[in-house]
Amino acid sequence: MESDIKSSGNKAREKITFKENKLLDELKEVSEKHIGQLTADIKSGEISVQMYRQQVKLIDQTQQSEFDMDVYEMYQGCEVGDVDAVGDADLKDDGRIAKIMFRQDTDQLSRALDDLQLGEIDVLYEGVLDLKATPVLHDTINIRVAGDGNAARPIDVTTLVVNGTDTVVVTDCKNKSVKSFFTKTKQPGHSKLSLSSRPYGITKLKHNQVAVTLPDTSQIVTVEVNPDLVLLSTITTNKQYLGLTSPTQSTLAASVRSPPSVDILDMTGHMLRSVKPVHSGKNILQNPRFLCTTRTGNIFVSDCRSRCVLCLTPAGDVVFTYPPTGDTTLTLPWGITSTSTGDILVADSSQHSVVHLTESGQFVRNFLTADDGVLNPRGNCVDGRGHVYVCKCTLGEIKVFSCSNTV
Structure with missing residues (x-):
């Protein structure tokens, strides 16, 4: 710096x-x-x-x-x-x-x-996201841009700070593209990177790089964010991966629907191990979708068919499942993200809500509901400024909520 x-x-x-x-x-x-x-x-x-x-x-x-x-x-x-x-x-x-x-x-x-502006010192604080506060709608990002042939459909989202510019990066499966949205020199801007097939999950690799799954073509692409988007590489995989997270700088964790598992990959796409947790002789995973990595290195998995959230160690051991077996608190869990304090936010698409869980998998409250404008949520994420981003799949929007404990 x-x-x-x-x-x-x-x-x-x-x-x-x-x-x-x-x-x-x-x-x-x-x-x-x-x-x-x-x-x-x-x-x-x-x-x-x-x-x-x-x-x-x-x-x-x-x-x-x-x-x-x-x-x-x-x-x-x-x-x-x-x-x-x-x-x-x-x-x-x-x-x-x-x-x-x-x-x-x-x-x-x-x-x-x-x-004359040489720049500014930007400090991101841990714990700035106050999950006890009442969330307030901060912004709505319409991800449809010029050249889109279809109605936009955001699936997953992440945020980066690139050269001092806050940047939102989202996968648009209907228009087969990854898009970035940002404000530069006080003017809103966007970038669109067209892909060969529909993208799904996204995860941050470095401060200016993301990885995206392309399940239809069994690929994972890496993209540089400047904040304009530049395709870096295309990794061919043996399976059609959906959700994606990066447990370490040299590994990826990806979910696959059939047969259901969470695979640990190296950065060339080679599978290091496949995780298929079993309970009472049955595979717990039935349709794993979204993944995220916690501050302790564990991996959270949302499974929309088994209607639960799993916490797995990097070795594949089950730490806990939420809700407990037989409980129907979650009906269609999709997007999942972990905060800097270890709390978990899970998007429940059919209940039009975002659920707040503790790091140990205890229910806290419905953090966002349909009353907040959250309809059929998919991917979600948080940034270091007290903002929560939620993909509204059916409307082609990203809702941005503010819940900061600092002024």
């Missing part, structure tokens, strides 16, 4: 130095032209003085002559000598410089320097 700040200062100084040198070059050019004109004036004056001296000498000689013809010839010689100064013709073509001045609007310069 120190390097980035110094780099911003250097770039600003380089631009100022460039403008300074440009003005100096312009001054040098016009000064040389003016000096050339003044030099021509001096030369012309010297010629005139020499000519007048000759005329004075001629007049003196003529006054001593006794012939009228000599006086007449002297008069004609003086008339011929009264000509334009040397170099005047050349000066008329380019215009004669009368004065050179340096005009400067010091007030404008002062305002420009005051408005």
